[in-house]
Amino acid sequence: xxxxxxxxxxxxxxxxxxxxxxxxxxxxxxxxxxxxxxxxxxxxxxxxxxxxxxxxxxxxxxxxxxxxxxxxxxxxxxxxxxxxxxxxxxxxxxxxxxxxxxxxxxxxxxxxxxxxxxxxxxxxxxxxxxxxxxxxxxxxxxxxxxxxxxxxxxxxxxxxxxxxxxxxxxxxxxxxxxxxxxxxxxxxxxxxxxxxxxxxxxxxxxxxxxxxxxxxxxxxxxxxxxxxxxxxxxxxxxxxxxxxxxxxxxxxxxxxxxx
Amino acid sequence: xxxxxxxxxxxxxxxxxxxxxxxxxxxxxxxxxxxxxxxxxxxxxxxxxxxxxxxxxxxxxxxxxxxxxxxxxxxxxxxxxxxxxxxxxxxxxxxxxxxxxxxxxxxxxxxxxxxxxxxxxxxxxxxxxxxxxxxxxxxxxxxxxxxxxxxxxxxxxxxxxxxxxxxxxxxxxxxxxxxxxxxxxxxxxxxxxxxxxxxxxxxxxxxxxxxxxxxxxxxxxxxxxxxxxxxxxxxxxxxxxxxxxxxxxxxxxxxxxxxxxxxxxxxxxxxxxxxxxxxxxxxxxxxxxxxxxxxxxxxxxxxxxxxxxxxxxxxxxxxxxxxxxxxxxxxxxxxxxxxxxxxxxxxxxxxxxxxxxxxxxxxxxxxxxxxxxxxxxxxxxxxxxxxxxxxxxxxx
Numbered sequence: 001x002x003x004x005x006x007x008x009x010x011x012x013x014x015x016x017x018x019x020x021x022x023x024x025x026x027x028x029x030x031x032x033x034x035x036x037x038x039x040x041x042x043x044x045x046x047x048x049x050x051x052x053x054x055x056x057x058x059x060x061x062x063x064x065x066x067x068x069x070x071x072x073x074x075x076x077x078x079x080x081x082x083x084x085x086x087x088x089x090x091x092x093x094x095x096x097x098x099x100x101x102x103x104x105x106x107x108x109x110x111x112x113x114x115x116x117x118x119x120x121x122x123x124x125x126x127x128x129x130x131x132x133x134x135x136x137x138x139x140x141x142x143x144x145x146x147x148x149x150x151x152x153x154x155x156x157x158x159x160x161x162x163x164x165x166x167x168x169x170x171x172x173x174x175x176x177x178x179x180x181x182x183x184x185x186x187x188x189x190x191x192x193x194x195x196x197x198x199x200x201x202x203x204x205x206x207x208x209x210x211x212x213x214x215x216x217x218x219x220x221x222x223x224x225x226x227x228x229x230x231x232x233x234x235x236x237x238x239x240x241x242x243x244x245x246x247x248x249x250x251x252x253x254x255x256x257x258x259x
Numbered sequence: 260x261x262x263x264x265x266x267x268x269x270x271x272x273x274x275x276x277x278x279x280x281x282x283x284x285x286x287x288x289x290x291x292x293x294x295x296x297x298x299x300x301x302x303x304x305x306x307x308x309x310x311x312x313x314x315x316x317x318x319x320x321x322x323x324x325x326x327x328x329x330x331x332x333x334x335x336x337x338x339x340x341x342x343x344x345x346x347x348x349x350x351x352x353x354x355x356x357x358x359x360x361x362x363x364x365x366x367x368x369x370x371x372x373x374x375x376x377x378x379x380x381x382x383x384x385x386x387x388x389x390x391x392x393x394x395x396x397x398x399x400x401x402x403x404x405x406x407x408x409x410x411x412x413x414x415x416x417x418x419x420x421x422x423x424x425x426x427x428x429x430x431x432x433x434x435x436x437x438x439x440x441x442x443x444x445x446x447x448x449x450x451x452x453x454x455x456x457x458x459x460x461x462x463x464x465x466x467x468x469x470x471x472x473x474x475x476x477x478x479x480x481x482x483x484x485x486x487x488x489x490x491x492x493x494x495x496x497x498x499x500x501x502x503x504x505x506x507x508x509x510x511x512x513x514x515x516x517x518x519x520x521x522x523x524x525x526x527x528x529x530x531x532x533x534x535x536x537x538x539x540x541x542x543x544x545x546x547x548x549x550x551x552x553x554x555x556x557x558x559x560x561x562x563x564x565x566x567x568x569x570x571x572x573x574x575x576x577x578x579x580x581x582x583x584x585x586x587x588x589x590x591x592x593x594x595x596x597x598x599x600x601x602x603x604x605x606x607x608x609x610x611x612x613x614x615x616x617x618x619x620x621x622x623x624x625x626x627x628x629x630x631x632x633x634x635x636x637x638x639x640x641x642x643x644x645x646x647x648x649x650x651x652x653x654x655x
Contacts, residue, residue, distance in 0.1 A: 079640070080637060116641070117641070118637055118641070120634060
């Protein structure tokens, strides 16, 4: 068996692939780099696959914490691993939008599914999951409730601040002036969608567009992004853990190549 | 001294600029004049019996500079001002401040109030570098000479000026020889060492520096390509990508180590801090003023000198082809407007020619390099030169 582990800034993900290349399990643990979340994610994925650590012949680590994970045979970037994961589980993708807790990335793929170009956000929370976490805190809800709240909106409250810190003040001001939380949540999704669309524009966004990362689980944010890009954005299977799936796929390929 | 020992000597000189500057004035007995980026008439200072030293920022905690330059200004200018306000430039007699960008223009005025104990010698280079610009440049250089004479209380003779010109021309030839040798022996000198050896020029008497540099260049030429012997700064390693660097300067040096980790060798550069300083050979005819003005007029493809022909992209393509490089890596200094203005133009030209480009936004005060590590490693993976990634522990 082969394992991939994606140690992100806010969660750890693991995936196991069998000798025949079939995906056996994935797991997500909501603790990221600097914690033992990676151990728990891997243990869970192993348990789901009915396997033990000693069954793993090759392990690839990816994500923000990849360089400090000592149990890896190789460390690859999340850009390569998301592309590999998407190619492993889907077909026809030419653009990947990966929005995680700390980073957002736009990845351009060639016809064979290889990375042709990529763009990353700069050191700023705008356009990342962190922005939505800040919004959820102001709206006094969990980040995974934002989509449902925004679905009940009747209008979009524009959030003009790009900076997450200034946006927080702006949202507090909007709520104080009587705006509904549902409409503010929609405004937050539109704001993040605009930042991501700008990033995607840097690589030349082409359909099919597939979204990965934790923010892909937010249906309203995905719908806002589709509108901004003018193309339907598809959500990858195991969107949050697809970097781990790609890492496991690399592990499978590398072990075979080494034979 | 062997060439390996010379590499170590110049590395150490560049790693501790304050110590190196203090040693320079102690050993030579000459006063030091600090020179702000990008270009300064160093030959005139040298002819006055002083030694120019580079002031290209440095890592420091920014506490005082905010009084004059906000956080959206270039980190090199902020660092220079911070160090001036902290009194770190005690070894200097004065500073030369040219006005190549908006931040430099502000610093030029702010310096007089912020650091009054260290006199500023402003100089304004012409944007128009045609015949009229060259005529102006000659006058401006002559004015600068007068200011330098007053500050240093000397008379600078024509003979001293020509001798300084020859010393600098010889040094620039040695620098060109060194970067060409590194391009041929890219596996021997890692990216950080190449940078440090070139940086050491800013804290050296150029006559001595040129001699040391030639020792390294000749040593490299005599090295067997397959040598595995290692010493500080010199080692043989396999690399997957040959890159040309462009931008303002390749600091922080941690990024160069990340290039090395990912198998990227530097085979050429178009950096303002490095090759732009010496890539243009001086004309052979004319008086000192004509030679000095001519060198600026002959420079092309520099973000800080108006270039109506927009030749930077073509220059980079030429460099890529000449060095058989695989990619161009941009060190984009955050908030450096002149460099940012050029970027979309040359990027388009490079990509149209099929040359992959990686742009790294850099800031001298950066402490966290994980995002940059991801960008560099992803770039290497995309080019297919690091298909097996990096082993645990970060060792290729």
